[in-house]
Amino acid sequence: MTRISVTPLAERSRLREGSGCRVGGGSLLLVPGRAPSPGQGTYPSTIQNALAHTQSALRYFPDLIAARDGEVITIDAKDRMPSTHTDRYAISTATLNAGLLFTAAHAPTPLYYVFGDLKVLTPSEVHHYATHARPHRSGAWVLVATRRAHPFEEVFGSPPALAA
Numbered sequence: 001m002t003r004i005s006v007t008p009l010a011e012r013s014r015l016r017e018g019s020g021c022r023v024g025g026g027s028l029l030l031v032p033g034r035a036p037s038p039g040q041g042t043y044p045s046t047i048q049n050a051l052a053h054t055q056s057a058l059r060y061f062p063d064l065i066a067a068r069d070g071e072v073i074t075i076d077a078k079d080r081m082p083s084t085h086t087d088r089y090a091i092s093t094a095t096l097n098a099g100l101l102f103t104a105a106h107a108p109t110p111l112y113y114v115f116g117d118l119k120v121l122t123p124s125e126v127h128h129y130a131t132h133a134r135p136h137r138s139g140a141w142v143l144v145a146t147r148r149a150h151p152f153e154e155v156f157g158s159p160p161a162l163a164a
Helices: 008-016 045-052 093-105 123-131 152-156
Strands: 004-006 064-068 071-078 088-092 111-115 119-121 141-145
Touching: 071 093, 088 093, 088 123, 093 111, 093 123, 093 141, 111 123, 119 123, 119 152, 123 141
Parallel strands: 071 111
Antiparallel strands: 004 064, 064 071, 088 141, 111 119
């Protein structure tokens, strides 16, 4: 069974928000149907506001640094997606470009986008699928069909069974 360990800050934030329970050794437990609320949502509102208005690459850094079977991985939670009307994920072009640069700069550490429906894509996959699709007319977003994403369990393994 694959176990994912999260950083202590993300663990505290997840517990504080009531989105799961702590599983031994700090492993990440995701409740099906509910994505974690890590990253910028854990910062005070003044920092969130500053990040929302900056051109700094810090705005696009992954939300979690985790370990999967002894390997360092990064996760960027995209909890407000997919579209409820089009069955597509909309990822900002700036986010995608930052994800591709992060992946290149920190190879071999993978970056995974985990969407609100607990499906997973990498920046490279998003770029590939968006290149082969009709672009958004503004150019500010890339659109990827939700059917292209991998189930969470396929990428990270199944969470342990919850005790009654």
